[in-house]
Amino acid sequence: MTKLKLSVIEDEKPVKVTVILSATLHRSLVAYAEILARESGKPVEPAKLISPMLERFMQSDRGFRRAQPKDKNLTQKFEREPQ
Numbered sequence: 001m002t003k004l005k006l007s008v009i010e011d012e013k014p015v016k017v018t019v020i021l022s023a024t025l026h027r028s029l030v031a032y033a034e035i036l037a038r039e040s041g042k043p044v045e046p047a048k049l050i051s052p053m054l055e056r057f058m059q060s061d062r063g064f065r066r067a068q069p070k071d072k073n074l075t076q077k078f079e080r081e082p083q
Contacts, residue, residue: 004032004036004039005056009044009048009052010052014051029050030046032049033046033049
């Protein structure tokens with residue numbers, strides 16, 4: 001079994017954002033979604049991976065976390081434990 005950094009995709013109230021991906025990154029995202037779908041047994045839309053991937057990246061970036069304001073209301077979401 002493959003050990004992926006993402007497991008469960010949480011369903012929250014979304015905020016629509018438009019991004020432009022390189023073709024290489026898009027192919028990798030599609031491949032990641034295929035592997036995750038195979039591992040979980042559930043179909044995964046590649047676009048739905050972008051948000052949790054960014055969140056996970058930001059949670060693991062110590063420099064970003066240190067530079068954030070100490071206001072708990074602003075940082076609360078990123079102080080959750082990684083999945």
